[in-house]
Amino acid sequence: MKPEPYRLQRASYPLSVIVPTRFRDLDTLGHLNNVALGSFYEEGRAHLNRAAFPKEMRHESGLRMLIADVHIAYLAEAHYPGDIEVAAGVLRIGRSSYVIALALFQNSACVGACETVLVVTDENGAVEIPPAQRAALEGLKLKAKH
Amino acid sequence: MKPEPYRLQRASYPLSVIVPTRFRDLDTLGHLNNVALGSFYEEGRAHLNRAAFPKEMRHESGLRMLIADVHIAYLAEAHYPGDIEVAAGVLRIGRSSYVIALALFQNSACVGACETVLVVTDENGAVEIPPAQRAALEGLKLKAKH
Amino acid sequence: MKPEPYRLQRASYPLSVIVPTRFRDLDTLGHLNNVALGSFYEEGRAHLNRAAFPKEMRHESGLRMLIADVHIAYLAEAHYPGDIEVAAGVLRIGRSSYVIALALFQNSACVGACETVLVVTDENGAVEIPPAQRAALEGLKLKAKH
């Protein structure tokens, strides 16, 4: 994955959450482990999904957002101790799926970028994204120009 | 990522390793967590790299294989308790990088597939893959037809 | 915790489960991380609880086994790659709680021991351990002499 330059800039993303690194994120090479970095992207996705789909809406609708695809670019080594800012925004919205773009920033440098495809499902499988959720996702789109 | 059908078949891969699931791999939805599944692919990569690059070769050469890109397709829910078979093979070999293809099998079903780009580096950055390592990687290629 | 010598012997335990180490269990010091080792003990507990309390019994009774206390002695460094054998047995049984003793073996050496207090609860709190479960736990007691 070669993300376009605007996706490596913090200002392109409507949301972000600060996630301090933990000693347990390190691996034997002394930098943040590739798999552990997945957990930072997960926090960004959860943050965006909580913003777009309030708990009541999810409980009422019985909808679940399942991950279908995760693509991560490792751009620089990330270090402990210290915080990582996980930036998140919506890249594309389809009929029953949407794509979240994420980027990790440490000391102002972009150390990684991720793209995740999520499918909205009920107990029978994929369903069309309801209008209210679609509007919420539209409001969290990435800003390509700024 | 939409992996070609042969990549969802165990027989296409030259290597595999059995990784039992752990309770800690579960998440609150009751199936194996997306990030935790990353750890299974990591075991497959480590297994292939140990086969291709014996410890002595790595120590002598001072080379490191750094992950540049990971792309995962989630194909079915995976469960605990039970084993996952992680199948691994080489998809492509470039000048200084190579691509490992991986797939997870549980109860004979392919529950996920992954593609990882690794770059061979020394302390100054990317280097050409040495001939012996290139030959080892060639010997571990995926079998598209079988 | 200074476990009695018989608790460092594999033969003292009625049950065991093999858990291969994972690269992700390592920390920056190059050996298995203290917190990650907790996951091995968790597998031993889950194994024992599945043996003592079959799924149907748990569903029917609505009982949950909650962890109240975990005490771990780190006896030697543990390494990757390689398997760890997690041995498990019941140390003591109280009115509503019981104690599981565990030990980790790698290459025949005991690398750690653990003692966990679990409390049997329903939705209102601690309850007396039902007779069938008590009998099952009695059958999984550690053997002090052998």
Added chain:
Amino acid sequence: MKPEPYRLQRASYPLSVIVPTRFRDLDTLGHLNNVALGSFYEEGRAHLNRAAFPKEMRHESGLRMLIADVHIAYLAEAHYPGDIEVAAGVLRIGRSSYVIALALFQNSACVGACETVLVVTDENGAVEIPPAQRAALEGLKLKAKH
């Protein structure tokens, strides 16, 4: 472990660090997993050790602090999302070992307490704690009365 009441009070501890919970800390029961909670205590220990033993001191002396024993009391369920405050202080100091006391606070409630024995070692094994380090540890003692 039944920690004395003062150990469940935030004000007894000289140091603390805020660690946000992560989705990955949850388990299938919907609360923070027992093993994952170990990672919070690890952050508290690392925080205290960085305060007591500056990096230069550790590099110069070649000393390592190895964990010999961890004892955790689980006092209440902890939840996601939300922060956990990990409080840390020194409980006892021996010739070559010291004991760190820790407690976890979420929404002002103490949800867990931990006691960790660490041994100061060089490449030949346990060594006497150097005077400067001993003084630093003395300065980080828990306050039993306040």
